[in-house]
Amino acid sequence: MSARSEALQSFVDAAFAAYDQFAQAPESRRSVGRIFAALEEPGAQRSGPGSRLPVCAHLDTALAIETEHEALRRLVDRFKTLEPLLEWRQRSNNDGSESENFVDGHANAMIVGPGGLEDRRDLWFGVTLMAPNVRYPDHDHAPEEVYLVLSDGEFRQGQGAWFSPGIGGSFYNEPKIRHAMRSAGTPLLAFWVLLANGPA
Incomplete structure (x- = not known):
């Protein structure tokens, strides 16, 4: 198995520190602990340049966060180094609850x-x-x-009210819960980690 690139390893280390600081709910800590334990073992590496979509023009604004938290500043710096390698994609399976400007107004990238x-x-x-x-x-x-979450924006779980985690906000989505997010007057940027094989 090939070694993890320096840029990716630096990002993973920064992400772990940020999640460890801000993901405080017990179920979040359990999930994050298992995910980052699994990340100690590198997987198959993809090489080559990434690709951007037009909405990525908002990245600089989204990443220009003001925060007193060194863990978040380090995460942003490591992400900036890694981002040119990412392949940004649009979500294709939508259900009509999205806004009319969603298709060209969003992008997702898989890091790991x-x-x-x-x-x-x-x-x-x-x-x-x-x-x-x-x-x-x-x-x-x-x-x-x-x-x-690294920006302003709102999120919803199930039929609950919309809520704003704020910069550095973290929350847990239980398996199969319906959820959504929306940006306000500024771009929204959020990281997400999922334990694909489920809890023990």
């Missing part, structure tokens, strides 16, 4: 997971970018999920 820089099936570690005033469609999936 199916089609990611490290192609593996046991976990997914990705990032979502949305232009201002875009609503992501309601969706669900079998794996549990932990978000780490």
Whole structure:
């Protein structure tokens, strides 16, 4: 198995530190602990340049966060180094709950997971970018999920009220819960980790 690239390993280390600091709910900590333990063993590496979509023009604004937290600043710096290698893609299976500007107003990139820089099936570690005033469609999936949010924006779980985690906010999505997100007047950027093989 090939060694993990320096850029990816530096990002994983920074991501672990940030998740460890901000993902405080017990179920989040359990899930994150298992995910980052699995990440200690590198997977198959993908090489070559990445690809961007037009919405990525909002990346610089989304990454220009102001925070007192060194862990978040380090995560942003490591992500900036890694981002040119990512393949940004649009979500294709939507249900009509998304905003009209969703298709061209969003992009997802898999960092570790199916089609990611490290192609593996046991976990997914990705990032979502949305232009201002875009609503992501309601969706669900079998794996549990932990978000780490690096911008303003709102999220919803099930039929609950929309809530704003804020910069550095983290929350847990239980398996199969319907959830969505939406940006406000600024771009939304959020990381998500999913334990694809489920809890023990």
